[in-house]
Amino acid sequence: MSINQLGWNSHFDLLWQGRERAEWLPARVISQQRGLWRVAGDFEECWAETSGTLRVAAETGGDWPAVGDWIAVEMLSGGGRPLIHKVLPRRSKFVRKVAGRRLEEQVIAANVDTAFVVMALDGDFNVRRLERYLAQSWESGAKSIVVLNKADDCGDVTARISEVQSIAAGVQIFAISARTGEGVEALDTFLASGQTIVLLGSSGVGKSTLVNHFLQRDAQAVRSVRASDSRGRHTTTSRELFALPGGALLIDTPGLRELQLWGATEGVERTFSEIEELATQCKYGNCGHTTEPGCAVQAALGEGRLDKQRLESWRKLEREQEFVRRKIDPGAQQQEKERVKQVHRGAKQKYDQRRKDGGKF
Numbered sequence: 001m002s003i004n005q006l007g008w009n010s011h012f013d014l015l016w017q018g019r020e021r022a023e024w025l026p027a028r029v030i031s032q033q034r035g036l037w038r039v040a041g042d043f044e045e046c047w048a049e050t051s052g053t054l055r056v057a058a059e060t061g062g063d064w065p066a067v068g069d070w071i072a073v074e075m076l077s078g079g080g081r082p083l084i085h086k087v088l089p090r091r092s093k094f095v096r097k098v099a100g101r102r103l104e105e106q107v108i109a110a111n112v113d114t115a116f117v118v119m120a121l122d123g124d125f126n127v128r129r130l131e132r133y134l135a136q137s138w139e140s141g142a143k144s145i146v147v148l149n150k151a152d153d154c155g156d157v158t159a160r161i162s163e164v165q166s167i168a169a170g171v172q173i174f175a176i177s178a179r180t181g182e183g184v185e186a187l188d189t190f191l192a193s194g195q196t197i198v199l200l201g202s203s204g205v206g207k208s209t210l211v212n213h214f215l216q217r218d219a220q221a222v223r224s225v226r227a228s229d230s231r232g233r234h235t236t237t238s239r240e241l242f243a244l245p246g247g248a249l250l251i252d253t254p255g256l257r258e259l260q261l262w263g264a265t266e267g268v269e270r271t272f273s274e275i276e277e278l279a280t281q282c283k284y285g286n287c288g289h290t291t292e293p294g295c296a297v298q299a300a301l302g303e304g305r306l307d308k309q310r311l312e313s314w315r316k317l318e319r320e321q322e323f324v325r326r327k328i329d330p331g332a333q334q335q336e337k338e339r340v341k342q343v344h345r346g347a348k349q350k351y352d353q354r355r356k357d358g359g360k361f
């Protein structure tokens, strides 16, 4: 494989000109396992380790290389494992809070152009989970689309699509069957040569089945049909980047037990933009949207313009964000209050102006 086949482009070429040492080689991380990184470039694919300097930097809050990263490696003359010295600045990254109690970011995939948020149209279909994924992917810097898989196993695909439309305004939605191939060709537009795509979604939605479909071979193990009803079983256990015959790069990921948000304040705002907009119309700037007089959110709820579950979902994700923020930075609580006040003030001014200009409410 060559770096060009791995998605290298003029953007990274320019960054590369500024490298510290001329003998370093550019490479891409294609998988990762217990302290080793599988790297590919203009050399034979191999396992590499991190340099001492990078390790120290990563351990003190910097970044470990992640799948999809472009890195600078040094080939050692004595035949030892190549060393990773640097991670090139990422153009995009999909992150989450690490599993468990630690409050840290984990990069799931880097330098991604499009995230396919995959959800199955079988009994596992869940728009609340989709909201969570979309909120996090807004922050990634990549474009996100929704892929509804297992269309062959769904009685009313159209109804499901409109359900998703109602919670994901402006996001493209595709209904497909990775098993039969139905509708899959519509995804080709995202798979142009040099493009990087990450597949996200919970276990069993069919991510690896889709990878195999695009690769035209059984590269990834998929859950056996016999075990298909055993929920919570994870078939794919590590993230891995594959080069498709057409030149796109596809990252398969293990289904996450739960995607815990990380740094997704803006993502939540955008995912729930209609609620955020209603909130600016409340009478009081610090409205909690429960029993306050003049609450536009409650009014919308009462008139059936806002779904109760969606409101609850918004509250839950907001709370989650705030919890992490406060834990990380005790001063953040006050700052956050100020920020919210200002956002509210700004938005209120905008709406007041619109009202003056004859806008309808």
Ligand SMILES: Nc1nc2c(ncn2[C@@H]2O[C@H](COP(=O)(O)OP(=O)(O)OP(=O)(O)O)[C@@H](O)[C@H]2O)c(=O)[nH]1
Residues within 6 Å of the ligand: 149, 150, 151, 152, 153, 176, 177, 178, 179, 180, 201, 202, 203, 204, 205, 206, 207, 208, 209, 210, 221, 222, 223, 224, 225, 228, 233, 234, 235, 236, 237, 253, 254, 255, 256
């Ligand atoms: N009916 C139907 N079943 C599918 C389809 N795509 C995948 N499956 C089945 O769903 C099960 C799970 O598929 P996988 O591809 O292993 O799912 P995954 O998302 O990779 O799961 P993890 O690796 O655990 O995260 C398998 O039994 C597949 O055969 C589809 O389009 N239709």
Ligand SMILES: [Mg+2]
Residues within 6 Å of the ligand: 207, 208, 209, 220, 221, 222, 235, 236, 252, 253, 254, 255
């Ligand atoms: Mg899988």
Ligand SMILES: [Zn+2]
Residues within 6 Å of the ligand: 279, 282, 283, 287, 288, 289, 290, 292, 294, 295, 296, 297, 298
């Ligand atoms: Zn309110």
